[in-house]
Amino acid sequence: MTASDSSQVDLVGAELTRNIVRAALFAALLGAFSQVSFSIPFSPAPITLQLLGVYLAGILLGPVWGGGACVLYLLAGALGAPVFAERASGLGVMVGPTGGYLFAMPIAAVIIGMIVHGNTSLVDPSQRGVGRLLAGLISGTVVIYTCGVVGMMVLLDFTVQGAITAGALVFLPGEALKIAAAIGIVRSDAITAA
Amino acid sequence: MLSYAPGSSVAHRLDPRTKLFVQIAIAIAAFAHTTPRGLLILTAITGIVLVSADLDPRGVLRELRWLLVLTTMGPVFSVLVFGPPWIDLYRAIDPAMASYRVLCLLLVSVAYVRTTPVRDSRAAIEWFIPGRLGRGLGLGVGLVFRLLPVLLADVSRLRMAIDARAGTQRPLHDRIRRLTLGSLRRLFDRVETLTMALQARCLSWNPTTPPLGFEVIDWPALVLAFGLLGWAVV
Incomplete structure (x- = not known):
């Protein structure tokens, strides 16, 4: 590189660098959480922590960067990072059985972030009331499961009853647990978004 | 785990934009023609893609077994009827074709994952957006x-x-x-x-990504992609 070239280097600002790093780390955490599964009593389906990661992205990073983290997660997965459940990756997963849920993740993170933070400027989520956190998380969950069920109907030709049974009802006990965990973590003051 | 592996297959030598374009075109055509004839053509194209990437379909299917279980749930749930005769196999035909379509698209996407390094994908993103x-x-x-x-x-x-x-x-x-x-x-x-x-390390907006360029080897793949898009709108 010549001396004249070096003057054309366009540096990324400090705040933006920090936000990109936070979003990328959260996207990688979503990938790691997708591989963690727990069996829950009285349910045939084990739960992963993937959606808990989406909830926390919306709450801790806010609507813009929480949604951005989910977009990075999907893009990296589509391009080959083994971030989806069972270390799957590729564009094919996006049009597969879980495609609807995946596409809904950024939307859910944005909605959760908007309800929790009120607008795009971030507030300390631990100071938000339980009702507000609950409203955000339930809205996000409804969006994810609605898109997931519609996705199963469109992509795999499930019947409405089949899609709701296999794609939503069996997972609801686990989601209630994750919503409770997300609220407990955020209200515990044990972490603060860097 | 299915991830990038260096190699010298035909798919390895294709431009990442070509591979993405072909994948999208195959998906659009598959959704437009989820019929026995359409799926037969999709099967042939999937076979060509796997051969071009030097991939053994049995090994790929083993890696994708969890997704395959989910994919087969559509037909299984569809045959169940709430009332006599309780099971109606005829209702499984359309979901079975949809499931097979997803299976083919999963195999095609594995070929991209296996043959494309992240630096090429990153360059393709920066070209597309x-x-x-x-x-x-x-x-x-x-x-x-x-x-x-x-x-x-x-x-x-x-x-x-x-x-x-x-x-x-x-x-x-x-x-x-x-x-x-x-x-x-x-x-x-x-x-x-x-x-x-x-x-x-002076993170900048103008990093050096690998240069992208369509080669002669890309043209047949691009013709296939345009052909599939044309077929999808017919």
């Missing part, structure tokens, strides 16, 4: 690829540590809370370190 948005997405995707093994190791170590301290006897919500809190603490510690490291 010009400006700072594309650069930012390319940068972010590159970071996710690099950071995923680190975060996986963090979460795995934490889970082992929790289990070693009678974690399996704790209530489930407590185990989830401990694992998530530990993971988030490490994540936010890494934010500081990584931000500083990137700034110290």
